[in-house]
Amino acid sequence: MKILSKEQIYEGDRLTAERQNVSSTDLMERAGTAIFNWMHMRMQGAQVPIHVFCGIGNNGGDGLVLARHLITHGYNVITYIVNCGNGRSKDFLVNYDRIKNVTKDWPKLLTCKEDFPEIHVDDIIVDAVFGIGLNRAVDPWIQELFVHFKSTGAFTLSIDIPSGLYTDKPIEPESSAVMANYTLSFQAPKLIFFLPETAEHSTQWEVLDIGIDRDYLMSTETEVELISKHEVLPFYKRRDKFSHKGDFGHGLIIGGSKGKMGAVVLATKGMLSAGAGLATAYIPECGYTVLQTAVPEAMALTDDGDDYIEDLEFEFEPTAIGIGVGLGTDPKTITAFEHFLKLNKAPLVIDADALNILSLSKKLLKLLPEGSILTPHPKELERLIGQWDNDFEKLDKTSEFSSKHKVSVVIKGANTITVHGNKKYVNTSGNPGMATGGAGDVLTGVITGLICQGYPPIEATLFGVYLHGRSADLALEDYGYQSLLASHIADGLGEAFIDLFKQPEQEQQQEPEPEKEAQQRRKAKRARR
Known part of the structure; x- marks a missing residue:
């Protein structure tokens, strides 16, 4: 709209x-x-x-x-x-x-x-x-x-x-x-x-x-568009009966450090649940057992660093890369990240500590591939573009940043806004329960997984942000605002996909009534049983 x-x-x-x-x-x-x-x-x-x-x-x-x-x-x-x-x-x-x-x-x-x-x-x-x-x-x-x-x-x-x-x-x-x-x-x-x-x-x-x-x-x-189910449904790519995992890309999640391996687990789950055919996580040695246990569907690569990534070299060509979740900002990690940007040719989804490294060394921004997706929360955005006095100035500064560096910026929050040059896309899905650690890591994985399947980066971003929020909306039935976890969002992505094709109910252009909606869903679930 x-x-x-x-x-x-x-x-x-x-x-x-x-x-x-x-x-x-x-x-x-x-x-x-x-x-x-x-x-x-x-x-x-x-x-x-x-x-x-x-x-x-x-x-x-x-x-x-x-x-x-x-x-x-x-x-x-x-x-x-x-x-x-x-x-x-x-x-x-x-x-x-x-x-x-x-x-x-x-x-x-x-x-x-x-x-x-x-x-x-x-x-x-x-x-x-x-x-x-x-x-x-x-x-x-x-x-x-x-x-x-x-x-x-x-x-x-x-x-x-x-x-x-x-x-x-x-x-x-x-x-x-x-x-x-x-x-x-x-x-x-x-x-x-x-x-x-x-x-x-x-x-x-x-x-x-x-x-x-x-x-x-x-x-x-x-200049501004509202993104809801009606807008993202045409993006959906149907799968051919004879397709195989190689048709849907090989995604790579780069991140993790001692005490922050959960971020990589969540991003990798998000990438797989979004539909990537193959998933690999590049992690420090300390995360190997964690990753292989938590996400058995994914492959793991480690470097010589035990507690954090010290080197970033791998022998395959990923379809898309999500980088930064739980990465840390150790000097050796920063050096490895800079070396990686100089050699990388794959589409990037950049989050968390990768954004913080870019903020510390803004000269690295010129190394980003055109069309890269940046997914900052408000403080990370401030480090990138500087302080703003009001929401309108924030959007203007983000548009300038996006145009200058030829990237898209996802301003995470209520009504997440994706800025793509002078265009702004306001998301309608999501709820306050998403204000929980790890939710952004899942989003990084979802967008990466969609790019792996051939979605153009901006479509992958808009579709991913919507699905991510819709999964959280559907999870309210069982968890409510306070108990919603990032893993619930990752686990609910399948239902969010299915929901795209459910018979549309009367359009609701306002904040949902979670308790009433939850009651209706519980009744429907009991009836199915």
């Missing part, structure tokens, strides 16, 4: 009006009606007080359309105009006149803190104050209004984006924005739903189709 920029959204509105021969007022009617239909289907006439707060621009106009339909369908509605400036948009004024024609209770004007209404915890707040067009700091008294929303404890629904947020830059320090329980986004999600500093402003979100021109949506190239 494409994530449109603010400018692209405006252009879509303009072209839709032109190609469908409708006015901007008609488009506003569509948007407000879509929100009403969403609420009406869920409320079924319930007489809960609904407080609709409208700004004086087009987002406020959407709110007025919603309020009018709620009123004409008998809901208990109180409408407010948040007087945040002098200029009213044309379509706002049209809908202000229309709502006055359907009720004697005209919208109440709010101009200062003293005008704030009393709202109870069981009421509903609709936030239609600012939309994507916000381009200046919010007045202090309006920030206090947003704080008032939160203090009431009432369910808060934001239209398009939570008011006070920008689409393309961070909120100002010490500023306040609406903390929404739910956000209804028009036509496409917004990048801010997925960034740590702004995602907290909307617990859940959903996209509403308001009929933006299909040709425009299909043909428009966006």
Whole structure:
């Protein structure tokens, strides 16, 4: 799914009006009606007080359309105009006149803190104050209004984006924005739903189709895309009946040091479970028994180093290499790594201590093969690209780094983002249970295993990140957040593959409900037994 920029959204509105021969007022009617239909289907006439707060621009106009339909369908509605400036948009004024024609209770004007209404915890707040067009700091008294929303404890629904947020830059320090329980986004999600500093402003979100021109949506190239099952399923490579292990590559995992052999075990399991035909682990001597016992399907190569790798030479040509897991940063290991980069020709997936070595000696970056995949966690990323002040700067710096070195960077975390030059891909699978040691090692193996099978590096990365997260989602049934282990993710990759072809359920564009989902899965499992 494409994530449109603010400018692209405006252009879509303009072209839709032109190609469908409708006015901007008609488009506003569509948007407000879509929100009403969403609420009406869920409320079924319930007489809960609904407080609709409208700004004086087009987002406020959407709110007025919603309020009018709620009123004409008998809901208990109180409408407010948040007087945040002098200029009213044309379509706002049209809908202000229309709502006055359907009720004697005209919208109440709010101009200062003293005008704030009393709202109870069981009421509903609709936030239609600012939309994507916000381009200046919010007045202090309006920030206090947003704080008032939160203090009431009432369910808060934001239209398009939570008011006070920008689409393309961070909120100002010490500023306040609406903390929404739910956000209804028009036509496409917004990048801010997925960034740590702004995602907290909307617990859940959903996209509403308001009929933006299909040709425009299909043909428009966006800088950011959302990756879910629908996007990765076309990547899947079916296996021929007469294929054999040699058809699916020979992957090599390089890493391990005394006390850190578990990382290599997890990466090797991930590589095999992702489908690599053959797997070898290059490890120090201390890890030989560990590796051969824990992963009997894999082969092991050791060098002369006992506690860490001192040399990196092998006599076969791997299809792809995952390097860095548990590697350590001993000076002899660093020297061996540099020698390896000078001679290597295989595609690389670079993680953990291999990233740290690159950070210590950035001249080595020029030795990376074009298309290499780097998988840093936040601190490792900071060592590579430097500090950042906010999430937008982090993405910009990562894009510059990716373009300069012709590599892809996987920014691990909630909604893992893969940066490939100027393109950014936001993953939708995964959950907080993945905040556990070793999860990243599994991912290194998964991506390496997919490259072994002939997936282009960027497809292998997007597919691998999705499968990795989906395996963790499916594992919640048995383990929950707290008890989920990295080995559970590796062991569950088969179910993640199978899940690709299960009949799709109703699209869920928000954080899953693990307990409810787990109950349903347990019932299904008992029924199968």
